[in-house]
Amino acid sequence: xxxxxxxxxxxxxxxxxxxxxxxxxxxxxxxxxxxxxxxxxxxxxxxxxxxxxxxxxxxxxxxxxxxxxxxxxxxxxxxxxxxxxxxxxxxxxxxxxxxxxxxxxx
Numbered sequence: 001x002x003x004x005x006x007x008x009x010x011x012x013x014x015x016x017x018x019x020x021x022x023x024x025x026x027x028x029x030x031x032x033x034x035x036x037x038x039x040x041x042x043x044x045x046x047x048x049x050x051x052x053x054x055x056x057x058x059x060x061x062x063x064x065x066x067x068x069x070x071x072x073x074x075x076x077x078x079x080x081x082x083x084x085x086x087x088x089x090x091x092x093x094x095x096x097x098x099x100x101x102x103x104x105x106x
Contacts (some may be wrong), residue, residue: 068095
């Protein structure tokens with residue numbers, strides 16, 4: 001196995017004390033790491049990359065093996081209120097209840 005040479009400036013890294021501000025020059029990157037607001041703004045807009053693919057924040061990636069179908073279903077307010085009142089995962093519980101109903105009839 002071929003070992004690659006590190007390009008890290010270890011003298012610079014080791015000379016920085018933990019409580020000291022991070023040395024920054026505009027050529028170092030798109031934001032000043034000592035500016036909390038700028039850092040947050042940068043990462044809020046940033047894309048996350050997993051396995052070479054961009055994963056956008058707040059959006060789910062494609063399922064490896066889709067097991068469910070997306071449909072539009074109208075339910076009575078009572079049914080929705082009942083399942084939502086039991087907390088997160090209420091749609092999964094509706095699915096489970098319907099599957100149990102099918103098994104009982106079979």
